[in-house]
Amino acid sequence: MAPSATHDPPSSMTPARPRILVPEKVSPDGLALLTPHFDVDNRLGLSADDIVTLIPQYHGLIVRSETQVTADVLQAGKKLRVVARAGVGVDNIDVPAATTQGIIVVNSPAGNILAAAEHTVALLLATARNLGRADGTVKEGRWERSKLVGVEVSSKTLGIIGLGKVGMNVARMAKGLGMTVVAVDPYASTDIARQAGVQLVPGLQDLLPLVDFLTIHTPLLATTLDLIGEEELKKMKKTARVLNVARGGVYNEAALLKGLDEGWIAGAGIDVWSSEPLQPDSAAAKLSKHPKVVATPHLGASTIEAQENVSMDVCKQVLEILRGGLPTSAVNAPIILPEEYRKLQPSVQLVEKMGRLYTQHFVRSKGGMMGRRRFELIYHGDLAGMPNTKPLFAALVKGLVASFSDSHVNIVNATLIAKEKGIVISETHSREAQPPTFANLVTLRSYEAGNSGNEQIIEGYASDEQVYISKLDRFNGAFTPEGTLIILHNYDEPGKIGGVGMVLGAHGINIKFMQVASLDPQQQQMAAVQDGPLDGPRGNEALMILGVLGPVDNEVLEGLRNSEGVLDVSLVKL
Ligand SMILES: NC(=O)C1=CN([C@@H]2O[C@H](COP(=O)(O)OP(=O)(O)OC[C@H]3O[C@@H](n4cnc5c(N)ncnc54)[C@H](O)[C@@H]3O)[C@@H](O)[C@H]2O)C=CC1
Numbered sequence: 001m002a003p004s005a006t007h008d009p010p011s012s013m014t015p016a017r018p019r020i021l022v023p024e025k026v027s028p029d030g031l032a033l034l035t036p037h038f039d040v041d042n043r044l045g046l047s048a049d050d051i052v053t054l055i056p057q058y059h060g061l062i063v064r065s066e067t068q069v070t071a072d073v074l075q076a077g078k079k080l081r082v083v084a085r086a087g088v089g090v091d092n093i094d095v096p097a098a099t100t101q102g103i104i105v106v107n108s109p110a111g112n113i114l115a116a117a118e119h120t121v122a123l124l125l126a127t128a129r130n131l132g133r134a135d136g137t138v139k140e141g142r143w144e145r146s147k148l149v150g151v152e153v154s155s156k157t158l159g160i161i162g163l164g165k166v167g168m169n170v171a172r173m174a175k176g177l178g179m180t181v182v183a184v185d186p187y188a189s190t191d192i193a194r195q196a197g198v199q200l201v202p203g204l205q206d207l208l209p210l211v212d213f214l215t216i217h218t219p220l221l222a223t224t225l226d227l228i229g230e231e232e233l234k235k236m237k238k239t240a241r242v243l244n245v246a247r248g249g250v251y252n253e254a255a256l257l258k259g260l261d262e263g264w265i266a267g268a269g270i271d272v273w274s275s276e277p278l279q280p281d282s283a284a285a286k287l288s289k290h291p292k293v294v295a296t297p298h299l300g301a302s303t304i305e306a307q308e309n310v311s312m313d314v315c316k317q318v319l320e321i322l323r324g325g326l327p328t329s330a331v332n333a334p335i336i337l338p339e340e341y342r343k344l345q346p347s348v349q350l351v352e353k354m355g356r357l358y359t360q361h362f363v364r365s366k367g368g369m370m371g372r373r374r375f376e377l378i379y380h381g382d383l384a385g386m387p388n389t390k391p392l393f394a395a396l397v398k399g400l401v402a403s404f405s406d407s408h409v410n411i412v413n414a415t416l417i418a419k420e421k422g423i424v425i426s427e428t429h430s431r432e433a434q435p436p437t438f439a440n441l442v443t444l445r446s447y448e449a450g451n452s453g454n455e456q457i458i459e460g461y462a463s464d465e466q467v468y469i470s471k472l473d474r475f476n477g478a479f480t481p482e483g484t485l486i487i488l489h490n491y492d493e494p495g496k497i498g499g500v501g502m503v504l505g506a507h508g509i510n511i512k513f514m515q516v517a518s519l520d521p522q523q524q525q526m527a528a529v530q531d532g533p534l535d536g537p538r539g540n541e542a543l544m545i546l547g548v549l550g551p552v553d554n555e556v557l558e559g560l561r562n563s564e565g566v567l568d569v570s571l572v573k574l
């Protein structure tokens with residue numbers, strides 16, 4: 001039977017639903033995903049001050065290009081957990097300020113790129129055939145055919161600055177129109193460009209004199225602001241036309257106005273402006289009214305399809321984030337989300353250190369092969385009950401690759417990077433009845449597929465914000481994984497420390513701390529039942545872990561290796 005209304009808790013006891021502010025027109029398809037769970041306020045026409053005043057009530061903010069998400073907005077947003085950009089460019093969002101505040105910024109990196117590319121081609125043809133003026137004159141009742149003779153684009157050269165997602169789509173479409181395409185992009189792949197029939201040239205000086213049409217598809221960055229000014233425009237053909245569907249400011253608008261007035265170039269198709277909407281009397285406003293300009297009001301992404309795509313892309317992510325999950329395209333992805341920070345941060349730090357220790361101790365120092373190995377992260381005690389251990393997974397990937405790659409691993413790309421590098425990690429939530437000795441214990445087990453005897457173990461725990469390694473390989477003994485460590489595998493006999501101290505002293509290396517890890521009792525028993533030593537007195541081994549200050553070079557390591565009773569030495573920097 002359905003509960004009667006009288007059994008409902010009074011509204012004051014009902015937990016408030018998270019609130020989302022949408023101060024721009026965003027397609028309802030995506031918003032419909034949010035309304036069952038959150039209060040979504042689609043309020044158009046808010047001023048910058050209004051947003052600062054309202055934002056403290058909201059957990060999410062969804063914008064397009066019109067809302068300036070400044071540091072003031074972000075600081076005022078005390079409950080704000082996510083800012084979603086229903087589009088590509090995030091230049092209207094102060095991303096560093098969001099990161100400082102622990103607010104996730106997400107976007108839709110590909111939802112509107114076809115729309116932007118098609119709009120560029122629309123402006124290309126519109127500028128070539130004077131469509132703006134032609135339409136205006138016909139509507140005014142004039143019939144001015146001879147004044148509106150255009151040029152063909154087929155067989156002409158299109159120059160593209162920025163051969164990314166939009167630029168590459170424009171290139172493909174332009175090839176379809178029979179154009180020759182040349183491009184400048186210091187970061188583009190020459191192979192991909194060649195496959196698309198695009199010729200990459202080294203710099204603007206090589207490109208500008210060649211082109212009949214020029215289009216820019218870079219983000220607006222300090223390095224792309226005023227990319228094309230007077231000097232660059234003067235290098236172009238007088239018959240050339242320029243297009244901007246990227247951002248206002250990549251062409252210097254005053255220079256463009258002068259170039260059109262003085263005939264350095266023939267025309268322009270412009271969708272984006274340095275201030276939107278246009279400020280009266282600004283260079284942008286004058287440009288928009290110029291007879292040689294086809295102007296549109298930032299319509300690049302304004303198709304029904306693109307708006308559905310971007311709305312769905314970002315609303316799915318907002319839903320996920322506000323329910324404690326992970327975004328798919330965070331612009332400022334951390335390895336750990338703010339709400340998990342206090343609970344998981346020490347363990348995240350621990351697991352990253354375990355990954356670094358693994359690569360340096362087992363792979364680099366011992367000449368091991370990582371490619372053949374599999375990894376298992378086993379969570380014990382409190383950690384075994386954590387529903388979301390993705391940050392720990394990401395931390396392990398980060399730690400494992402840190403020594404041989406500059407990949408910036410974060411919570412969003414960790415799985416992809418692991419896949420790219422061939423790292424296979426499984427996670428196990430331990431179900432042992434006995435609670436572990438330490439509450440936040442993690443075991444990293446590495447093994448070769450099909451070879452159970454070849455196991456490598458690192459175990460550690462976090463306690464009082466400090467992290468410790470409690471087991472390394474077959475040895476037990478807690479040490480802090482911090483700074484430069486020398487790990488000596490030796491026979492556990494008197495006199496070892498003296499010999500090692502002499503080698504380090506001779507090279508001016510100070511010992512900060514020393515810890516001995518002894519053979520695991522199980523291993524000792526196994527050694528005791530064995531008939532005599534295998535490769536030495538196995539029951540009598542230990543690890544000596546030295547935290548040192550000073551440069552440790554190969555000569556030092558060789559000196560230590562030659563010390564009596566030392567079986568092996570590894571150097572680890574954590
Ligand atoms: N008008 C509109 O409605 C729309 C505008 N956009 C704008 O288009 C821009 C590009 O979007 P995507 O192609 O998706 O970005 P993307 O990141 O895929 O491509 C940008 C390309 O620019 C290149 N680049 C960066 N600096 C450069 C420089 N100094 N010289 C030459 N190349 C440089 C990069 O290497 C990259 O390949 C966005 O940042 C956004 O501002 C995007 C969608 C719609």
Ligand SMILES: O=C(O)C(=O)COP(=O)(O)O
Nearest residue numbers: 064065086087088089301
């Ligand atoms: O996605 C982009 O970068 C755009 O410029 C589209 O802007 P809009 O969402 O149409 O205001």
